[in-house]
Amino acid sequence: xxxxxxxxxxxxxxxxxxxxxxxxxxxxxxxxxxxxxxxxxxxxxxxxxxxxxxxxxxxxxxxxxxxxxxxxxxxxxxxxxxxxxxxxxxxxxxxxxxxxxxxxxxxxxxxxxxxxxxxxxxxxxxxxxxxxxxxxxxxxxxxxxxxxxxxxxxxxxxxxxxxxxxxxxxxxxxxxxxxxxxxxxxxxxxxxxxxxxxxxxxxxxxxxxxxxxxxxxxxxxxxxxxxxxxxxxxxxxxxxxxxxxxxxxxxxxxxxxxxxxxxxxxxxxxxxxxxxxxxxxxxxxxxxxxxxxxxxxxxxxxxxxxxx
Amino acid sequence: xxxxxxxxxxxxxxxxxxxxxxxxxxxxxxxxxxxxxxxxxxxxxxxxxxxxxxxxxxxxxxxxxxxxxxxxxxxxxxxxxxxxxxxxxxxxxxxxxxxxxxxxxxxxxxxxxxxxxxxxxxxxxxxxxxxxxxxxxxxxxxxxxxxxxxxxxxxxxxxxxxxxxxxxxxxxxxxxxxxxxxxxxxxxxxxxxxxxxxxxxxxxxxxxxxxxxxxxxxxxxxxxxxxxxxxxxxxxxxxxxxxxxxxxxxxxxxxxxxxxxxxxxxxxxxxxxxxxxxxxxxxxxxxxxxxxxxxxxxxxxxx
Numbered sequence: 253x254x255x256x257x258x259x260x261x262x263x264x265x266x267x268x269x270x271x272x273x274x275x276x277x278x279x280x281x282x283x284x285x286x287x288x289x290x291x292x293x294x295x296x297x298x299x300x301x302x303x304x305x306x307x308x309x310x311x312x313x314x315x316x317x318x319x320x321x322x323x324x325x326x327x328x329x330x331x332x333x334x335x336x337x338x339x340x341x342x343x344x345x346x347x348x349x350x351x352x353x354x355x356x357x358x359x360x361x362x363x364x365x366x367x368x369x370x371x372x373x374x375x376x377x378x379x380x381x382x383x384x385x386x387x388x389x390x391x392x393x394x395x396x397x398x399x400x401x402x403x404x405x406x407x408x409x410x411x412x413x414x415x416x417x418x419x420x421x422x423x424x425x426x427x428x429x430x431x432x433x434x435x436x437x438x439x440x441x442x443x444x445x446x447x448x449x450x451x452x453x454x455x456x457x458x459x460x461x462x463x464x465x466x467x468x469x470x471x472x473x474x475x476x477x478x479x480x481x482x483x484x485x486x487x488x489x490x491x492x493x494x495x496x497x498x499x500x501x502x503x504x505x506x507x508x509x510x511x512x513x514x515x516x517x518x519x520x521x522x523x524x525x526x527x528x529x530x531x532x533x534x535x536x537x538x539x540x541x542x543x544x545x546x547x548x549x550x551x552x553x554x555x556x557x558x559x560x
Numbered sequence: 561x562x563x564x565x566x567x568x569x570x571x572x573x574x575x576x577x578x579x580x581x582x583x584x585x586x587x588x589x590x591x592x593x594x595x596x597x598x599x600x601x602x603x604x605x606x607x608x609x610x611x612x613x614x615x616x617x618x619x620x621x622x623x624x625x626x627x628x629x630x631x632x633x634x635x636x637x638x639x640x641x642x643x644x645x646x647x648x649x650x651x652x653x654x655x656x657x658x659x660x661x662x663x664x665x666x667x668x669x670x671x672x673x674x675x676x677x678x679x680x681x682x683x684x685x686x687x688x689x690x691x692x693x694x695x696x697x698x699x700x701x702x703x704x705x706x707x708x709x710x711x712x713x714x715x716x717x718x719x720x721x722x723x724x725x726x727x728x729x730x731x732x733x734x735x736x737x738x739x740x741x742x743x744x745x746x747x748x749x750x751x752x753x754x755x756x757x758x759x760x761x762x763x764x765x766x767x768x769x770x771x772x773x774x775x776x777x778x779x780x781x782x783x784x785x786x787x788x789x790x791x792x793x794x795x796x797x798x799x800x801x802x803x804x805x806x807x808x809x810x811x812x813x814x815x816x817x818x819x820x821x822x823x824x825x826x827x828x829x830x831x832x833x834x835x836x837x838x839x840x841x842x843x844x845x846x847x848x849x850x851x852x853x854x855x856x857x858x859x860x861x862x863x
Contacts (some may be wrong), residue, residue, distance in 0.1 A: 270703035275715070282719050388600075391851065395843035397795050397815075399802050400836030403822055411826050494708030501710060502799050506822075517803050520718050532715045536706045 257548060264544055271536045272326065276319050279529050286311060289523055290335045331530035336522050341530035345512060351421050352511035355434070355504070356496045358427055362435025363442055363492060368485070370439070371446025375454060375481075376473055386443065393440030398499055402433040402506040419508035430507045434499050438492045445488050449481040456480070483554045490546020494539040594856040601852020607845030615662040622655035626812040635828050645830040647821065649810075653831065656812035657838050663813045664842055667728055667797035668790035674732025675793075676786050679739025684770055686740070687747025697740070704737045713796055717805045724813065727797045727806040734796075735789055742785060746778030780857040787850035791843040798839050814839050 282289065287305050291297065297305070306312055310321050325331065331341035370390070374383040409429060410418040420426050453459065454477050462476045463469075497513075504513035512531055519527035585593075595601055614621060633650035636642050644653040682701070686694040704712060716730035750756060756773050764772075798815030800806040807813030809820060814835040821832030 266699065267702050267706050270699065271706050274703055278715055278719050283721075391600075391847050392840070392844060395791060395795075395847050396840045397798055397802075397818075397836055397843075399799055400818060400832070400839065403818070403825060403832050404836070407825050407829055498708040498710035498714075501714065502803060505803060516714070520714065521804055523718075525718075528715070528718050532707070532711060535708065535711055539708045539711075540706045 253551075256551070260544060260548065264540055267540055268537055271540070272323055272533060273319070275529050275533045275536075276322055278532075279525050280315070282525065286525065289525065326533070331533070332526035334519075334524055334527045336519070336524045336527065341526050344515065344527070345530060345534055348510060348512050348515050351509065352497070352500055352504070352513060354427060355430055355500055355509065355511055356493065358431035359434035359438070359496055359500075360489070360493065362431055363438035363496070364489065365439075366435065367439035367442025368446050368482075370443040371485075372450055372473065372478060374443065374447040375450030378451060383447075387447065390440040390443045393437060393443075396437070398433060398437050399502045399506050401437065402430065402503050405429050405433055406507065421510050426507075426509070430500075430503050430509050433506075434496055434503050437499060438495055441492065441495075442485065442488065446481065446485055449484050450477060453477040453481040483550065486553060487546055487550055490543050490549075493542045493546075497535055497539060591856045595852055598852040598855060600848050601856070604845045604848025604850075604852060607841065608849060611661055611665060611842055611845065614658055615665050618658045618662055622652075622658040624652040624655040626651065626656040626659040627810055628652075635824070637828075638830055644834045645828070647817075647831050648824060648828075651810075653817075653834055656817060657814070657834060659812040660814045660817065660835070660838070661842075663724060663807060663811070664794050664798065664839065667724065667731065668794040668842075668846070670728040671731035671735065671793040671797065672786050672789045674729065675735030675789065676739050676782065678732075679736040680743050680775075680782065682736065682740040683743025683745075684747055684775065687744040688751065688766065688770055688774065694744075698744075701737045701740055704734075707734075709734075710796060710799065713800065714805070717800055722805045722808065724797075724801070724807040724811070727800045730800070731793050731796050735793065738785065738789075739782065742781055743778055746781065747774055750774050750777055784850055784854040784857060787846055787853055791846035791850065794846070795839065795843050 279286075286309065287302050288296070290305075296302075310318055313321065322332075329342050331345070333339065334341055334344060337344065370386045374386045377383050406418060406429060409415045416425050416429050417423075454473075456477075458480075459472060459477050462472045467476075500511060501513035501516055503509070504511045505517040508514065512535065516528065516531045518524075519531065628651060630646075630650035633642070633646045634648060636646040636650075638645045642652050642654065644657065646652055647656070682697050686697040707715065713727075713730040713734040716733055717726050720726035720729060751774070756769060759769050759773050797806060798813075798818070801813050801815030802819045804816075804819065807816045809816055817835040818832050818839075821828070821835065824831050
């Protein structure tokens with residue numbers, strides 16, 4: 253087991269290196285000179301100053317040396333400097349990270365509670381109206397654009413009813429609307445998978461045995477079927493975290509929530525490449541690690557899975 | 561053989577009665593029958609058909625010019641003369657939605673085509689030939705999969721610059737890994753099948769085996785994935801336009817219409833509401849059809 257964990261952890265390293273190469277190359281593919289992009293909305297400095305800046309930014313080095321310098325920087329927490337704010341990219345990301353983590357975590361809870369409940373109810377009442385209604389709702393859920401759902405929730409609960417503040421992040425009340433928006437969207441996927449997985453579990457012999465023992469139905473469903481049905485759900489929850497992270501990009505900017513997502517959208521609009529590069533790299537790394545953890549959790553939850 | 565029985569049954573009633581008792585339904589017939597029996601899938605199909613008609617005949621259906629600004633008609637709520645109201649420039653929202661159907665469907669179809677064609681080619685080559693090709697392409701795909709959903713498309717569009725065509729390319733590239741993995745898995749499982757082995761033994765060339773024996777048999781999951789993929793591509797494309805990286809104003813694209821409507825949410829709710837409904841309706845149609853196709857094509861239920 254330990255060997256497997258170590259092996260999987262080691263396998264992540266080439267992926268992360270690949271990600272860093274991809275992000276590095278991507279930014280180099282942007283048409284135009286980085287220094288000119290940097291001064292896109294300002295007065296262009298003198299050619300001497302441009303040459304000086306190019307040297308400072310290491311743009312006069314051979315490409316592989318630029319990459320190594322960049323990689324060395326990343327490993328030391330140096331993601332470069334934002335074109336827009338002239339602040340270190342890493343610092344800005346770290347300052348905003350807690351907000352995004354809070355939002356992702358809160359929406360994950362919303363997604364799991366709603367998704368698993370709906371999925372279990374649907375499976376237990378398979379073919380009944382409640383199953384049909386909740387599964388149709390789930391299809392509608394995956395069809396709704398998140399940014400629109402966010403605006404509609406904002407219109408109803410903030411503008412019309414005035415229950416929650418329209419935007420910002422200073423109190424927990426600011427978290428409610430964006431967390432529900434993101435959570436509702438992912439709950440649809442979780443509900444569908446929980447239902448399928450529960451149906452599978454309810455047909456197993458151990459459930460028949462549990463029923464034959466005369467256990468109450470709720471115990472059969474919750475203790476015997478659900479526990480086993482949760483194994484594939486854990487993996488999809490791992491994947492959903494990635495979805496939530498990237499969903500947060502748009503939802504954060506809808507609610508003007510000061511997280512990494514809204515930072516990225518602002519950076520995109522301003523063509524602030526060091527910032528975009530830093531955020532993309534950072535989020536991809538977090539995503540890879542979360543997936544690794546979900547994968548390993550799968551093994552702990554299901555002892556039938558053998559590792560070699 | 562089956563076709564012969566069918567022709568007989570349509571030509572002669574007596575023979576037909578005899579034949580129908582022994583009629584064997586082909587796989588295609590079973591799939592079609594199951595799809596048509598699925599009411600939700602049919603609803604999805606009709607939604608798509610409806611949207612295709614709107615997209616094709618939009619300019620003739622739309623009551624007004626989608627770009628024509630009538631400042632005296634600014635911010636009019638839904639009424640008989642403007643069913644969905646007018647926006648900040650007095651443009652008719654219904655007309656803009658009708659014109660936008662074409663753009664949204666294009667984003668869905670073009671980006672899924674890019675993803676499916678490239679992904680399929682990579683998956684076929686990598687699964688069939690294995691070895692170095694497989695190793696290298698799978699590592700590249702590993703890296704692509706390290707970017708969650710929207711992030712890859714966002715990064716690509718950041719490089720290419722904001723435009724609707726770039727959105728299609730970005731969303732398309734972003735979906736390559738899913739198709740590549742799917743087809744690779746299919747190829748690996750089909751490669752061991754007896755009919756492929758016998759084709760190999762009879763000296764068929766690799767291309768023949770890939771295109772005649774392997775590809776047609778791995779199409780059904782691809783079709784399901786593509787149908788569901790169109791829905792998510794349309795939503796991703798609209799999200800990119802919403803943050804200003806896709807279609808640029810004054811183009812009547814649903815995502816960017818929504819984006820310009822958000823500033824007027826407080827009083828003129830209809831500007832942002834209807835484009836969102838149109839997007840949800842479209843994605844709903846493709847999701848319903850995709851779900852129905854998945855059930856109809858499920859090989860476990862076919863035998």
